[in-house]
Amino acid sequence: MLQTTALYHLSQDPTMARIIAETPAPKLFNDYADDLYLALLESIVSQQISVKAADAIFGRFRALFPDKYPEAKALLLKTTDELRSAGLSFQKIKYLQSVAVFSLEKSLRRADVDTMTDEEIVQYMIPIKGVGRWTVEMLLMFVLDRPDILPIDDLVIRQRMIRAYPEQTEGLTGKALYTELLNIAEPWRPYRTTASRYLWRWQANVTGL
Structure with missing residues (x-):
């Protein structure tokens, strides 16, 4: 139920909706849930x-x-x-x-x-x-299954977001880029963990994005 709610919420962003539609659902696994x-x-x-x-x-x-x-x-x-x-x-x-x-x-x-x-x-x-x-x-x-984490320092996450949102990020570097990426992800709250999982799995050469 939580996953369904998260996907519905994230899909209000048209770009994220397309990423979700064209990306296999991330596997949910936790080898260290209590440790x-x-x-x-x-x-x-x-x-x-x-x-x-x-x-x-x-x-x-x-x-x-x-x-x-x-x-x-x-x-x-x-x-x-x-x-x-x-x-x-x-x-x-x-x-x-x-x-x-x-x-x-x-x-x-x-x-x-x-x-x-x-x-x-x-x-x-x-x-x-x-x-x-x-x-x-x-x-x-x-491990802790927190639902609203955006690891903005992760290189793959940044690269995928830049690829998915070229108009918002074109020409930006450094602090300005970080700020814009955070702004893009703000509507994803409180499910930024799910969004990040999809971005990791998304093949960034998909046409139409």
């Missing part, structure tokens, strides 16, 4: 490498722990050499350790995080080393 801590670890491992490489490294990393679960205290007890054996860089090791420390000192439990607004969650998590706004926005969309 924000593990999702953060996986997100850091995945940074700047291919999906295949990330899956292999994360698998080896998890295999270092009982039941393949990197409990925070156990993670902090691992030596650099042990963690390096999984294929992790020195930098990513520091980032993973930062997540572990954060989870021990504060909270990454869904029950606590779910009480926060989207922006409160962003500000809560970005002090973690290796975690920026984009990373938190991905967690908001794909």
